[in-house]
Amino acid sequence: MKKLLLILLTLSTLILSSCDKEIDTIKIVKERGYAIMGYDNTFAPMGFDENNEAKGFDIDLAKEIEKVIGFNIKFQPIDWNTKEAELKTGKIDLIWNGLSITEERKKEILFSTPYLKNRQVIVTNNENINSINDLKNKKVGVQKGSAASAAVSSHEIAKDIDLIDPSTYTLVLQELKNKTVDAIVIDEVMIRYLMEKDNLNYKILDENFGEEEYGIGFRFNDTEFKNLFDKALSDIRGNGKAEEVSIKWFKEDLFLIK
Amino acid sequence: MISYLIKVLIEVLPGIKVSFQIFTFTFIFAFPLAVILSFVQITIFRPVINFFTWIFRGTPLMLQLLFFFYFLFPKLQLTHVSRITVAIIAFIINYSAYFIEILRSGIQSVEKEQIEAARLEGASDFKVFIKITLPQAIVKEIPTITSEFITLIKDTALVTIIALNDFLRLIQGVVSRDFRLEPYILSAIFYLLISYIIVKIFRKIEQKINFI
Numbered sequence: 327m328k329k330l331l332l333i334l335l336t337l338s339t340l341i342l343s344s345c346d347k348e349i350d351t352i353k354i355v356k357e358r359g360y361a362i363m364g365y366d367n368t369f370a371p372m373g374f375d376e377n378n379e380a381k382g383f384d385i386d387l388a389k390e391i392e393k394v395i396g397f398n399i400k401f402q403p404i405d406w407n408t409k410e411a412e413l414k415t416g417k418i419d420l421i422w423n424g425l426s427i428t429e430e431r432k433k434e435i436l437f438s439t440p441y442l443k444n445r446q447v448i449v450t451n452n453e454n455i456n457s458i459n460d461l462k463n464k465k466v467g468v469q470k471g472s473a474a475s476a477a478v479s480s481h482e483i484a485k486d487i488d489l490i491d492p493s494t495y496t497l498v499l500q501e502l503k504n505k506t507v508d509a510i511v512i513d514e515v516m517i518r519y520l521m522e523k524d525n526l527n528y529k530i531l532d533e534n535f536g537e538e539e540y541g542i543g544f545r546f547n548d549t550e551f552k553n554l555f556d557k558a559l560s561d562i563r564g565n566g567k568a569e570e571v572s573i574k575w576f577k578e579d580l581f582l583i584k
Numbered sequence: 585m586i587s588y589l590i591k592v593l594i595e596v597l598p599g600i601k602v603s604f605q606i607f608t609f610t611f612i613f614a615f616p617l618a619v620i621l622s623f624v625q626i627t628i629f630r631p632v633i634n635f636f637t638w639i640f641r642g643t644p645l646m647l648q649l650l651f652f653f654y655f656l657f658p659k660l661q662l663t664h665v666s667r668i669t670v671a672i673i674a675f676i677i678n679y680s681a682y683f684i685e686i687l688r689s690g691i692q693s694v695e696k697e698q699i700e701a702a703r704l705e706g707a708s709d710f711k712v713f714i715k716i717t718l719p720q721a722i723v724k725e726i727p728t729i730t731s732e733f734i735t736l737i738k739d740t741a742l743v744t745i746i747a748l749n750d751f752l753r754l755i756q757g758v759v760s761r762d763f764r765l766e767p768y769i770l771s772a773i774f775y776l777l778i779s780y781i782i783v784k785i786f787r788k789i790e791q792k793i794n795f796i
Contacts, residue, residue, distance in 0.1 A: 407756060408756065408759075409760070410759070410760045410763050411759060414765075470747070471757075492745075492746070493745070493747075497654065497745075500654050501654075501747075504663055505658075506653075506658065
């Protein structure tokens with residue numbers, strides 16, 4: 327039995343260490359002809375699937391970037407919870423889907439210039455919840471692996487909260503609807519969009535879990551590859567396309583890059 | 585690396601508890617439930633039980649978990665029932681459906697003469713089932729039942745869909761936080777170890793029975 331365990335351990339270490347090779351992204355992308363962009367296909371309005379087609383603010387921006395960057399971008403739906411592994415092992419070349427720039431993530435992911443502002447807001451249908459303090463001893467829903475989850479976990483109230491974290495936003499919202507949670511914490515950009523689209527009547531609290539910015543995520547060593555995107559981001563500001571996309575989804579120009 | 589894995593193991597202990605709870609309750613209750621339903625099946629409500637096994641073997645367990653937790657229980661106003669209870673109920677029902685079918689094949693292989701002889705002696709349906717068909721069916725199907733329980737320990741990972749922090753889910757959380765893939769090794773060892781124990785237990789049972 328002990329021997330068996332040892333064999334297993336050595337084998338798996340070998341397999342795993344071979345995954346850590348440097349990935350030359352620009353070369354691979356040039357050869358392949360396209361870059362692979364990972365996105366969570368339940369995260370409206372940033373990136374989501376409709377009739378088997380990727381749609382959303384980030385997707386539209388990516389399509390504009392394709393036109394100026396010199397290679398195509400393929401949209402690959404991923405499980406938001408394993409996005410880091412997808413990126414690290416080279417299954418995708420970038421994460422672009424309302425990816426909040428957090429201190430934690432900065433240690434593992436290289437971020438582009440921030441292009442949109444967002445807040446992590448508290449949404450509830452319980453009239454007794456009006457502040458962060460009211461969440462004490464309550465069930466709070468967040469998406470697993472999301473910035474909302476990180477924001478709540480790092481807040482001092484975390485130890486008094488029963489955190490419920492399904493893997494997709496669809497299920498987080500369903501929990502709120504079913505009242506299996508008392509409140510959810512979610513990207514303001516998303517919940518405002520959904521409430522208007524589906525005529526939902528939830529309360530968004532004034533107090534929130536902090537403001538943040540969205541960026542495109544790259545492998546930690548992919549500085550050169552990232553610079554291509556930074557340049558492309560300012561290019562689509564320059565040619566007016568970014569403004570067009572922002573007005574299409576948010577009715578105003580929220581694109582941060584000047 | 586070993587010390588890192590030990591640290592991770594301690595951190596994911598609550599997940600091991602969740603996986604074990606689901607495994608243990610299903611292990612204990614699914615089979616007896618299947619035995620009862622099998623008796624019902626061969627005596628009175630055959631079509632009802634057939635419909636039951638068709639539904640629960642014919643749809644993914646993950647879908648059943650979603651249905652139970654996000655639809656059925658809220659519709660019945662049972663939102664206060666804990667997540668793990670819902671998961672255990674779904675697992676017991678699902679696994680009993682499989683066991684019914686396994687038992688059915690075992691029951692069919694019992695020689696008809698034995699049953700007829702018992703009937704002639706005046707044994708009731710229940711007595712024939714308990715004393716003659718069921719024991720033989722179980723003995724014959726032990727290998728199949730063993731592999732069903734091995735499947736069960738692996739299936740416990742499906743509860744992640746209703747946001748239950750089982751073992752694999754916590755491991756995944758560690759992976760995405762630490763950005764290291766080694767914790768997956770831990771999970772592999774965990775499932776291998778449990779299935780090894782299950783196989784050992786059932787081998788012992790098999791040997792005991794063969795001696796009789």
